[in-house]
Amino acid sequence: MKDFVVVIDLGGTNLRGAVIDLEGNFLTRSSTYSPTLLSKVDGVEKVRKEIGGLLEQGISREYRPVGIGIGIPGVLNKDGVLTQSPNLQNLVGINWRKELGGSFSLPLKMDNDANMYTMGEGWRGAAQGVEDFCCLTLGTGLGGGIVIRGKLYRGAYGTAGEIGHMVIDEDGLPCYCGNRGCLEAYASNAGIMRRAAELGQEAKSSYELYEAARQGQRLAQEIFQEMGRYLGVGMANLVNIFNPAMIVLGGNVAGAWEYFISSALDEMKGRAFRYPMESVEVVKGMLGDDAALWGCAYLVSQELGIELR
Numbered sequence: 536m537k538d539f540v541v542v543i544d545l546g547g548t549n550l551r552g553a554v555i556d557l558e559g560n561f562l563t564r565s566s567t568y569s570p571t572l573l574s575k576v577d578g579v580e581k582v583r584k585e586i587g588g589l590l591e592q593g594i595s596r597e598y599r600p601v602g603i604g605i606g607i608p609g610v611l612n613k614d615g616v617l618t619q620s621p622n623l624q625n626l627v628g629i630n631w632r633k634e635l636g637g638s639f640s641l642p643l644k645m646d647n648d649a650n651m652y653t654m655g656e657g658w659r660g661a662a663q664g665v666e667d668f669c670c671l672t673l674g675t676g677l678g679g680g681i682v683i684r685g686k687l688y689r690g691a692y693g694t695a696g697e698i699g700h701m702v703i704d705e706d707g708l709p710c711y712c713g714n715r716g717c718l719e720a721y722a723s724n725a726g727i728m729r730r731a732a733e734l735g736q737e738a739k740s741s742y743e744l745y746e747a748a749r750q751g752q753r754l755a756q757e758i759f760q761e762m763g764r765y766l767g768v769g770m771a772n773l774v775n776i777f778n779p780a781m782i783v784l785g786g787n788v789a790g791a792w793e794y795f796i797s798s799a800l801d802e803m804k805g806r807a808f809r810y811p812m813e814s815v816e817v818v819k820g821m822l823g824d825d826a827a828l829w830g831c832a833y834l835v836s837q838e839l840g841i842e843l844r
């Protein structure tokens with residue numbers, strides 16, 4: 536009998552789930568709207584139902600469930616309470632470990648969604664086999680994960696890796712976290728959409744802005760180049776602090792790669808120490824939205840002491 540893990544990526548827009556075996560194969564997937572507008576009680580119930588449905592699907596295929604992994608965009612404390620989350624504000628304050636842990640009598644692994652994403656890229660994606668790397672997810676916000684010697688760096692109480700909230704301009708733009716000048720305020724979907732609105736560039740989404748850049752619209756191209764420069768400042772800081780072998784850039788905004796990467800690399804090169812900068816590889820994430828799901832499966836199996844392939 537093969538083992539499987541139920542994985543959940545609780546995003547601000549979608550709640551995505553899957554059943555993954557320990558060889559990394561997806562047995563089934565699910566997607567529904569995120570409980571961002573539900574009450575606390577209904578929100579928890581929705582996630583619980585989703586997990587229950589996926590467990591049943593795995594079991595009906597005669598696989599054995601070994602654990603549950605959940606990625607949540609926000610800051611979880613060590614007990615499993617979501618303490619802060621711009622995208623899931625109505626679900627802040629819930630003790631997810633307590634609410635869900637008792638319902639399934641299976642090991643439950645929860646972590647920040649960007650940490651999950653990072654480990655997915657490490658297991659199956661761009662950073663396979665890389666021991667020391669940083670990952671940035673350029674999406675609605677800017678999530679981050681730091682891997683040192685093959686292990687996710689969590690800090691003293693589990694909240695490390697908030698790369699998006701490294702301050703790169705002390706008097707800069709306000710950030711959703713309450714601070715000013717965070718990297719996220721510039722190098723994220725929200726950041727570039729704000730810049731586009733400021734400059735009068737029409738676009739309803741970062742994808743539309745990317746399309747405008749592809750059609751040769753200079754202003755759209757310049758918005759991505761400018762984003763790249765801010766990103767380069769952030770990457771230079773990462774290079775100097777962590778000396779990573781690789782920086783993985785994922786998330787939907789990373790799709791505009793050709794319009795921001797050269798300004799990002801130029802900026803990084805101009806600022807970072809030369810020796811660590813010369814050996815750092817900056818690459819695009821490979822797994823897209825599935826990275827966090829793979830990462831959930833990876834972290835659950837690591838917790839269980841299962842060796843993965």
Ligand SMILES: [Zn+2]
Pocket residue numbers: 699700710711712713714717719
């Ligand atoms: Zn911030």
